[in-house]
Amino acid sequence: DVRESVSARWREAHRALEANLDARLGEAAAAYETFQGLDANIVVGLFSADSDAFWIAAIGDGRAAVELVTDEKAATYLYRFDVARDDFEAKLRHAMEAMKANRRIIYVPQEEIDAEPLYRMAVERSPHVRTLRSCNAGRVIHSASWSSKVVDFFK
Structure with a gap:
């Protein structure tokens, strides 16, 4: 069955990612370390x-x-939401699968979404991408003050 095969591939890819996470983090290791210090569940x-x-x-x-x-x-x-953590995590996972690494879809104004056919289609087809856009609370550019801004957001 194709669905079972795809599901098995996803599970194996996730296991491989988690088993080698430290080696794969690269420059994101600082973000991961900061995240671990927050009152939060860490998900990958x-x-x-x-x-x-x-x-x-x-x-x-x-x-x-x-x-x-x-x-x-x-x-x-950064995101603000008013649902249970598990519900937000599920929506986040679906949205990330739908948008791939096209991060602009998260934060650009609706006018830019409307002007870009692939973005428009992704937003129209995925309620999870729409949810992520509606929960968007901004972004923090990596700089010397990055860590303190992320920590402050969680206070």
Whole structure:
């Protein structure tokens, strides 16, 4: 069955990621260390089963910080939500699978979504991407003050 095969591939890819997480974090190791100091659940996920890119998140009560671990340096994306942590995590996982590493879809204004057919289609087709956009509380660019800004967000 195709569905079982795909599911097995995802499980194996997640196991491999978690088994080698420290080696794969690279420059995101500082973000991971900061996340571990927060009052939050730490979760790790893949964009797809056949990609080296992945994401890490700290999910607290009503707040989350998400770091995309890709070849590009970027930012940490912040979210506020009013559902249970587990519910937000499930929506986050689905949204990340739908958007892959296309981080702009998270934070660009609706006018830019409307102007870009692939973004528009992703937002229209995925209620999880829409949820992520609606919970967006900003992003923190990596700089000397990055860690303190993320910690302050969780207070």
